[in-house]
Amino acid sequence: METSVHDQIKRMVEIQKLDGEIYDLRKEMGEKPKLIDKLKGEFEATKAKLNGLEEKAKSIVVSRKEFELELQSKEDVIAKANADLNQLKTNKEYSAKISEIESLKADKSQVEEKILRSYDAADAVNADIEKEKAEVAEREKVYLSKKKEIEDEVRVLDDRVKVLDSQRSEIAPHIDPQILKQYEKLLEVKEGRAIVPVNGLACGGCYMNAMPQTVNQIKMRQELIRCEYCARFLYLEDDL
Numbered sequence: 001m002e003t004s005v006h007d008q009i010k011r012m013v014e015i016q017k018l019d020g021e022i023y024d025l026r027k028e029m030g031e032k033p034k035l036i037d038k039l040k041g042e043f044e045a046t047k048a049k050l051n052g053l054e055e056k057a058k059s060i061v062v063s064r065k066e067f068e069l070e071l072q073s074k075e076d077v078i079a080k081a082n083a084d085l086n087q088l089k090t091n092k093e094y095s096a097k098i099s100e101i102e103s104l105k106a107d108k109s110q111v112e113e114k115i116l117r118s119y120d121a122a123d124a125v126n127a128d129i130e131k132e133k134a135e136v137a138e139r140e141k142v143y144l145s146k147k148k149e150i151e152d153e154v155r156v157l158d159d160r161v162k163v164l165d166s167q168r169s170e171i172a173p174h175i176d177p178q179i180l181k182q183y184e185k186l187l188e189v190k191e192g193r194a195i196v197p198v199n200g201l202a203c204g205g206c207y208m209n210a211m212p213q214t215v216n217q218i219k220m221r222q223e224l225i226r227c228e229y230c231a232r233f234l235y236l237e238d239d240l
């Protein structure tokens with residue numbers, strides 16, 4: 001293994017071209033599940049609307065059953081009142097019963113009206129449900145196709161990372177293990193940029209000005225120099 005400082009810098013710059021891309025790709029991949037979750041949330045919201053309509057349809061049926069029971073009991077009362085008519089002795093009793101029956105019939109027709117209105121309400125809700133089902137189906141199609149698109153993108157990114165990883169594994173053995181360890185640690189905390197060029201005096205990572213003496217030290221190639229502000233390894237582009 002060549003271990004000159006200059007060689008180590010060259011290797012690090014070389015490996016970081018791969019690592020920088022790997023870092024960016026992994027970051028991009030990390031964003032994808034959030035994107036899918038967001039689309040899923042939007043789709044679930046459409047389904048929630050449909051569920052609400054279905055609940056409404058169910059409750060219309062439940063209250064109609066109650067009206068029908070009420071109607072039945074009113075009919076029973078009317079039938080009993082009609083039967084009572086035959087038992088009555090006087091005209092007065094008879095006409096009182098008749099007017100009671102009329103009033104019962106009026107009550108009954110109100111319940112019948114409620115039942116009819118309940119059918120109308122059910123028709124309206126069912127029409128909305130059909131519309132909403134079509135909407136949900138359409139949105140599901142869009143959601144699933146976008147989801148697949150994103151998953152395909154992730155696969156492409158992942159394949160690229162694998163290629164870069166394998167290229168990286170050919171360079172890594174040429175870097176001193178101790179230096180590689182430091183480099184990798186920095187890579188993690190410095191968003192994929194562990195070794196940066198000095199431009200003029202400015203650190204290419206944090207843009208702070210290095211001391212002229214620091215630049216001279218880099219030129220001397222006797223040791224690896226790190227930025228005193230951000231700790232990244234420094235090199236001179238002209239020097240490669």
Ligand SMILES: [Zn+2]
Pocket residue numbers: 203204205206207208227228229230231232
């Ligand atoms: Zn810096």
